Amino acid sequence: MNSVPHAALQQASRIIVKVGSSLVTDEGRGLDHAAIARWAAQIAALRAMRKEVVLVSSGAIAEGMLRLGFTRRPTDIHELQACAAVGQMGLAQIYETSFHGHGVKTAQVLLTHADLADRERYLNARSTLTTLLRLGVVPIINENDTVVTDEIKFGDNDTLGALVANLIEADALVILTDQRGLFSSDPRKDPSARLVAQAQAGDPQLEAMAGGAGSSIGRGGMLTKVLAAKRAARSGAHTIIAWGREEDVLLRLAGGEAIGTQLSAPTGRLTARRQWMIDHLHTTGEVVIDAGAAQKLTREGKSLLPIGVVAVRGEFGRGQVITCLDEAGQPLARGLTNYTSSEVRRIMRHSSAEIERILGYVEGPELVHRDNLVLL
Ligand SMILES: Nc1ncnc2c1ncn2[C@@H]1O[C@H](COP(=O)(O)OP(=O)(O)O)[C@@H](O)[C@H]1O
Numbered sequence: 354m355n356s357v358p359h360a361a362l363q364q365a366s367r368i369i370v371k372v373g374s375s376l377v378t379d380e381g382r383g384l385d386h387a388a389i390a391r392w393a394a395q396i397a398a399l400r401a402m403r404k405e406v407v408l409v410s411s412g413a414i415a416e417g418m419l420r421l422g423f424t425r426r427p428t429d430i431h432e433l434q435a436c437a438a439v440g441q442m443g444l445a446q447i448y449e450t451s452f453h454g455h456g457v458k459t460a461q462v463l464l465t466h467a468d469l470a471d472r473e474r475y476l477n478a479r480s481t482l483t484t485l486l487r488l489g490v491v492p493i494i495n496e497n498d499t500v501v502t503d504e505i506k507f508g509d510n511d512t513l514g515a516l517v518a519n520l521i522e523a524d525a526l527v528i529l530t531d532q533r534g535l536f537s538s539d540p541r542k543d544p545s546a547r548l549v550a551q552a553q554a555g556d557p558q559l560e561a562m563a564g565g566a567g568s569s570i571g572r573g574g575m576l577t578k579v580l581a582a583k584r585a586a587r588s589g590a591h592t593i594i595a596w597g598r599e600e601d602v603l604l605r606l607a608g609g610e611a612i613g614t615q616l617s618a619p620t621g622r623l624t625a626r627r628q629w630m631i632d633h634l635h636t637t638g639e640v641v642i643d644a645g646a647a648q649k650l651t652r653e654g655k656s657l658l659p660i661g662v663v664a665v666r667g668e669f670g671r672g673q674v675i676t677c678l679d680e681a682g683q684p685l686a687r688g689l690t691n692y693t694s695s696e697v698r699r700i701m702r703h704s705s706a707e708i709e710r711i712l713g714y715v716e717g718p719e720l721v722h723r724d725n726l727v728l729l
């Protein structure tokens with residue numbers, strides 16, 4: 354056991370756990386009920402510690418191949434999609450059953466890269482996932498293989514895990530795989546390979562160490578995991594790569610034990626988000642706010658509510674960066690808007706309690722939440 358503590362999971366309150374195909378399907382032999390039951394028990398225990406967990410599970414294609422009698426991975430994309438559709442039924446069923454035993458509800462969420470590239474869908478996916486978490490549900494995510502073609506396909510679920518970590522601003526991404534972590538070279542090929550216990554996510558040396566998938570079941574190998582860690586770090590999430598069959602791996606990580614490889618994010622989440630907004634030089638929309646709202650934003654660290662808005666300039670969509678100006682036209686802040694320009698024109702000068710009556714729905718009481726706001 355490594356004596357250096359891994360604080361990432363101990364301190365995390367929102368965690369993405371990704372499990373690879375070879376683990377889930379016992380190297381393609383079929384869904385590994387015992388292993389899945391162990392992860393479900395651990396995730397239920399993490400939830401009892403008030404940690405929110407999202408599970409990204411691969412294995413649909415491998416399980417579908419088995420169920421449909423393919424002995425080799427099909428090369429035809431539609432056969433692969435058919436396998437994924439069949440196998441996904443098995444995944445949904447086994448996760449639902451395994452978590453049910455612990456009184457935990459699960460939800461199936463199938464996503465494509467295009468869903469997260471489109472701002473509107475991105476925001477919807479984010480709202481759905483955070484709502485599920487708030488309701489105490491464990492979302493089980495996989496790629497929506499049925500509708501993807503090569504160019505819009507997530508190459509792998511490691512990337513999907515990182516995108517989801519970015520999407521809901523998770524604190525940690527745990528990638529469970531069939532090796533004990535990242536080694537200095539592929540341990541299947543190099544018996545002298547050494548485990549890397551800790552490194553900075555994004556360190557270019559890691560990419561040189563990581564090779565492709567060592568089995569015919571997995572897809573991305575270690576390279577996609579190292580790149581996923583780099584991507585997750587952009588929103589401040591630390592990544593841990595560990596062996597999924599390690600006893601009580603999630604619970605021990607949550608206890609601060611060093612298991613596998615920790616790839617730390619160099620900057621905090623808010624710094625990264627705020628940097629992104631500051632970098633956003635050209636905003637298409639502006640809102641003019643009254644003196645009271647300006648005071649709340651600049652002096653009291655509060656969110657911007659629709660009641661403080663006196664004018665809307667330009668057109669903007671939900672989730673876009675807008676500039677907040679005072680009544681003299683001085684830019685005060687920039688932030689991500691929860692409402693479109695036409696919605697703001699209808700709800701400005703109204704209290705947040707009136708939003709539902711005016712629009713028929715509520716995206717949130719704030720026009721720009723404090724966490725999504727940067728002062729200029
Ligand atoms: N530097 C490395 N350290 C550890 N494993 C590596 C390395 N380079 C390549 N690999 C291979 O990556 C494989 C894990 O990736 P993959 O097969 O895609 O698993 P998963 O299905 O869990 O995503 C390992 O079995 C191993 O053979």
Ligand SMILES: N[C@@H](CCC(=O)OP(=O)(O)O)C(=O)O
Nearest residue numbers: 374411412413414509510572
């Ligand atoms: N959506 C695919 C995921 C494929 C994939 O990324 O596999 P892996 O490299 O094992 O995580 C499936 O469920 O089979």
